[in-house]
Amino acid sequence: MSAHGVLAIPPELGYWSPCLVAEAVGQLAAWSAMAKVDFQRRPLAGIAGEVRLGSDAGPGAELELWIAIEHSDGDAVSYHGSASFDGRTVLELERCVGPMFPMRDYDDPDAVRQRFDILCGPGEATDRFEPLQRACMAVTDHDPGRRLHATLTVPDVAAFFADHFPRRPVYPATLLLDHQLELAQRLAVEAGATASGGPGTLTRVTNAKMRAFVLPGQTVEIGAEVKSQGAGTARVLLTASAAGRRVSTARAELRTGE
């Protein structure tokens, strides 16, 4: 099973990142998986085996989204997919897995079904996007070019919680990853600060795994640590924990410009 979609990024949107492109591709897969089980269950952030970054695309771009479902039932969905703009690949997702949870715990199945009809028909109104409210981040430990830790304070209230999810708000995994990648990017810039060629550019994320939900108002300790560096690439381990529990793990590769 495969699905196509279009995401028009509003030109006036103040903040955009590759993580939001990944979110859009993942959402397309999620809708397909939910429809397959008549909206009785829904996938929640799970695993992205590999995310490869390509061309840039930001506000004003109209992204072509595509996914192929490899497996989908009431327990889990696995898929791969991509986003492209003007015929160029913006992002590719491989080996993604989402565990399925009871829809009723998170949203009204009938409301979700109706929204699916809109998406499959006229599409969502373009003014539905709210400016993204990012969490507050404060650096707690910094070894330049090697290690960076920060405390992330998730907002109590944000527009995206209305969708994610009405009955049980959960901080989106992609936004958490976005903050972790910001730390990784800083490290990569520091590691290749004197070189040219786009130091700090994210090229790949692997084994991104969401292990626990992050709730509104929660404080999360996030970290990025360079595990190896060479041939113009820094490999960075990304971590997140809250209340003494691992929340997510991932690895990122960034150009250092060496």
Next chain:
Amino acid sequence: MSGQDTADAMSGDVTQAEIDALYPAVAEAIADALGCETDEMRPDASLMAEYDAESIDFLDIVFRLERHFKVKIPRGKIVEDARGDLPESDFEQKGYLTDLGYETLRSHMSEVPDERFTKPMKVADIPRLFTVETFCKVVARAQREAQQ
């Protein structure tokens, strides 16, 4: 094939030779899923206790094994296979293994050291027993089913 392997094969159980043949690829898939090096893996180590594996890791492992070996491994397959033909009420009651369920599980998961089986045992705690060899057996059984 050893005498024990011959007996296992005749009884339909997975042989040590099958486990040994699958072990390198299974260990590599599990190590990748857990962010470890393959040579850090031990065949009978508890994946939860010694490598901090969580339920999302087991989901990851199962999909990795399915892709690598091109087999289907239904979620919950290990417990389902352990229960075998036993009616569910004979296997577990109120979330705990019955005495018969406990002995059936021990027999099915013979790769797990005896001291890790504790009584009473919650069905939800069965994943604490999982080892690399457990997944070798899962793959071996899935391969057999695919050939039938």
